[in-house]
Amino acid sequence: MRRMTARPANAHQARLLKLLRDGGPNSRAQLGDQIDLSRSKLAVEVDRLLETGLVVADGLAASRGGRRSHNIRLNPGLRFLGVDIGATSVDVAVTNAELETLGHINHPMDVREGPVAVFEQVLAMAAKLKASGLAEGFDGAGIGVPGPVRFPEGIPVAPPIMPGWDGFPVREALSQELGCPVMVDNDVNLMAMGEQHAGVARTVADFLCVKIGTGIGCGIVVGGEVYRGTTGSAGDIGHIQAVPDGRPCACGNRGCLEAHFSGAALARDATEAAQQGLSDELASRWETNGGLTAVDVAAAAAAGDATALDLIREGGNRTGQVIAGLVSFFNPGLVVIGGGVTGLGHTLLAAIRTQVYRQSLPLATGNLPIVLGELGPAAGVIGAARLISDHLFSPA
Template sequence: MTARPANAHQARLLRLLRDGGPNSRAQLGDQVELSRSKLAVEIDRLLETGLVVADGLAASRGGRRSHNVRLAPGLRFLSVDIGATSVDVAVTNPELEILGHLTEPMDVREGPVAVFEQVLALADKLKDSGVAEGFDGAGIGVPGPVRFPDGIPVAPPIMPGWDGFPVREALSQDLGCPVMVDNDVNLMAMGEQHAGVARSVRDFICVKIGTGIGCGIVVGGAVHRGATGSAGDIGHIQVVPGGRQCACGNHGCLEAHFSGYALARDAESAAVDGSSAELAARLAAAGRLDAADVAAAAAAGDPTSLTLIRDGGARTGQVIAGLVSFFNPALVVIGGGVTGLGHTLLASIRTQVYRQSLPLATGNLPIVLGELGPAAGVTGAARLISDHLFSPA
């Protein structure tokens, strides 16, 4: 990518073309507050930069036909969504449509050097498949708090060895393009906002329940990261006073009582102590259990698994109810690996939130599962880097 928009008008035009696809000059003029002559100047400047290209004549609206323009079709964004136990790498076009998507198991505890070797190998595989020759920018999500302006993880509880690692700087050098880094749940929220269940919503929260638990907060259409980048770290809100010790060092955190890790531990305990024959059979067959095993056992009618899901949903709902009363969102989105638990989990969360929050906040509040699944994070990563590149230099 050779250029950035020179001003806010050009940035707005680029984002409109990203979000709406090819469009006519006349229709773009309807959406931005510019005179026809000023609009023509800004589009001509974008055409000169190569960020935008002509795309034929638009449909007639009466009178002289307008010309279509679109983002340069050769632009490519690399999207990386690093989880605790897997990594997703994708390539998108400038309208953020996914052209190639690879996922592999990965242990974030191996540290940044090993993880990024795997990321770069997957990026090379995508290049070799022909979807990209190079990258104009890259968005990266990591499962922990990030000091956003610098792209640096800060004391992430489930990421030993990552504290202070210059992710943005290191990957920018390796990839040869601009890089932006954010918490993975913020990217999930941005993905659902761009192409998922939150497309038409300006104020919502997106709760990711995976190995850990986090919350993306979108206010007025923009992610709210807080003063230092740690907004939405709800996994470490206490739900059981004096409860289990959490990876963060405190006791009784939501994450310690209900997350992918906590659920697997509780399921294995139930299998070993004989309270669930279904889980015991699965443990004997596989040697370990995870959230998918609990979901399958619950679907088979196992009472212990159903109780684990309902109790976890109630505790998560307890925290979300507090957020709803405080923030009054228009929508709550639930995503992450544990959403394989499906409607049993969702029903438990809904019951707790509707019971605990004020009627004014919940009277018209949808609480829904995310639409995009594993594509949410990589879509959000592309949105993150394109927001950066489609901003005035």
């Protein structure tokens, strides 16, 4: 089913759509308070938006003591698809035009199975969401992939952990399959957009969003806009050297942050500790599950296991050291920590904070909150929905 989603005809309409998206239903008068337009002009633009079907009239607005007014809201039938492709799992969610999550499902999947297999999975999940009555079709989709993306074309470029994806026309292919506009971005950037839209970063113009999952990446927001760098690889901090002559890394260097701390590194370290008999807690989990992941380390740490806590602290120190450098360089107004290892929680956060507050200059850290992300695994898909809505709610 093809849906003919209209686009705003001018900047005023785009502005109005974003106000309605971020502020929910509003009367014309309330919109007038937030936008710098005369009542007459506003009425004209709203009427045009009503004609396109992008927005609809919707009951009476709460009275402010005068003539009753009708609410205007984004068409409640609009649906966006948010897709977050991780290294080891896929998240898919449906939102309405106000970016409220209507349904969210997760499925384990190795990204290395390649774009064709992954897309099959994504489409199956999207179909499932449709089948459960949440959507009849999609008006747009945002996709996050765990690697650098040539943003304008929506094509992954030289992604280290995604063999087979290099140069694959993700945007084009998915747009074809779904029959709607698609935008593609790095998963970390989408997490940053998610936390900016609905999470801890709502009021901050310049911030960093560090995602510690299978790998480590960092979303950079400058003046409210995601910064992607010259070739789309900005924020690729996993291969910054954290330990001189440290562990060998898949990238060919030694001592990369990612080699010393990440979901993958943590799992390996924990396994080693369990095998060496350093931790009964980890050893028993190893036997039970036939392997260890970051989740096991988190659980062991929560149970007070000293080895697990040490691993987290050690990794937090390394990460904090790198972040301290980034803070000195970038002087953000906020640092958000998120990703799969958020379960490591405050032990990790404390270690990172200690390093940053100790190593960076007071002027940069003086009023710098370092916090965990608020949205957890939803950040990516919300960010994806936000990405496509930003695109569709801009003049064509």
